Amino acid sequence: MTVAGQGTLQAVPGAPVVDARDLTVVESGNTILRDVSVRLEAREHLTVLGPNGSGKTTLLRVLATYRYPTRGEVSLLGHRFGRVDVRALRPRVGFVSVALDPLVDAVPVLPLVAGGHRGTTAPSVRILADPDAVTAARQALTQVGARHLADRRVDTLSQGERQRVRIARALASSPDLLLLDEPFAGLDLGGRESLLADLDRLLTDPGGPTVVLVTHHLEELPPRISRALLLAGGAAVASGPIAEVLTSSQVSAVFGVPVIVERADDGRWRASGSPPGLDETVRLT
Known part of the structure; x- marks a missing residue:
């Protein structure tokens, strides 16, 4: 199961990409996640929605191998936490977060992305001597519509x-699982729509990763997301096929405000305030 010389665990054939059961995370006496389960086969793309403090980012950190649950079982790509060195799984998991930005703000784009091929946090330009890393970086930039940014420096870029x-x-290592924590935060309308289109194309790539996307907003969901998990207070309120989970009544309950949930013909979702007197359990699809 290990790649010679790299110590990277490969996916077990036929195993779910994610098989997490009854996850509970307790910190300083506070229960952040409670009995949350997630199972994803390859190419089953999931969105995790919920208000601030509902446990979304904590769930992603568990799936990214950076946090162990207090209770419960987690297997990624057929490898169970506690039975393998999770560091050998990390090259197979892409985790997109703003947390690394202070380390790479003045780094040129191409070596930064090429470093993702090797799992390097803040690479030097010497990595450009590795043709495999450079090829992987250019391919990854093309996948997200950013090939033209290769020669720019990170601190000169817009948020989008x-x-x-x-x-x-994150894509430069060809991960099996890609975790996106609020990827549209801070983007204006144009930036959001452009990135949404690129992500939706990524979701159709037969060789691409299984994607888990965390957000607060239904409008930020690519149409090809197929499953949804609603969290509130650290617990799962609903989980399953997206059309069964994103109902007006369930989304209203999770966010604590009456909303009407609609899905357009192009597959895009939206939630809007419910007019006074309208039955909140109405579901529009």
């Missing part, structure tokens, strides 16, 4: 351009 570079860096 930075987010494309973050995602490209």
Whole structure:
């Protein structure tokens, strides 16, 4: 199961990409996640929605191998936490977060993305001597519509351009699982729509990763997301096929405000305030 010389665990054939059961995370006496389960086969793309403090980012950190649950079982690509060195799984998992930005703000884009091929946090330009890393970086930048940014420096980019570079860096290692934590945060309308289109194309790539996307907003869901998990107070309120989960009544309950959920003919979702007197359990699809 290990790649010679690299120590990277490969996916077990036929195993789910994610098989997490009854996850509970307790910190300083506070239960952040409670009995949450997620199972994803290859190419089953999931969105995790919920208000602030509902446990979304904590769930992603568990799936990214950076946090162990207090209770429960987690297997990624057929490898169970506690039975393998999770560091050997990390090259197979792309985790997109703004947390690394202070380390790479003045780094040129191409070596930064090429470093993702090797799992390097803040690479030097010497990595450009590795033709495999450079090829992987250019391919990843192309996947997210950012090939033209290769020669720019990160601190000269707009928020939308930075987010494309973050995602490209995660894709450079050809991960089996891609975790996106609020990828549209800070983007204006144009930036959001452009990135949405690029992500939706990525979701159709037969050789691409299984994607888990965390957000607060239904309008930020690519049409090809197929499954949804609603979290509130650290617990799962609903989980399953997206059309069964994103109902007006369930979304209203999770966010604590009456909304009407609609899905357009092109597959895009939206949630709007419910007019006074309208039955909140109405479901529009």
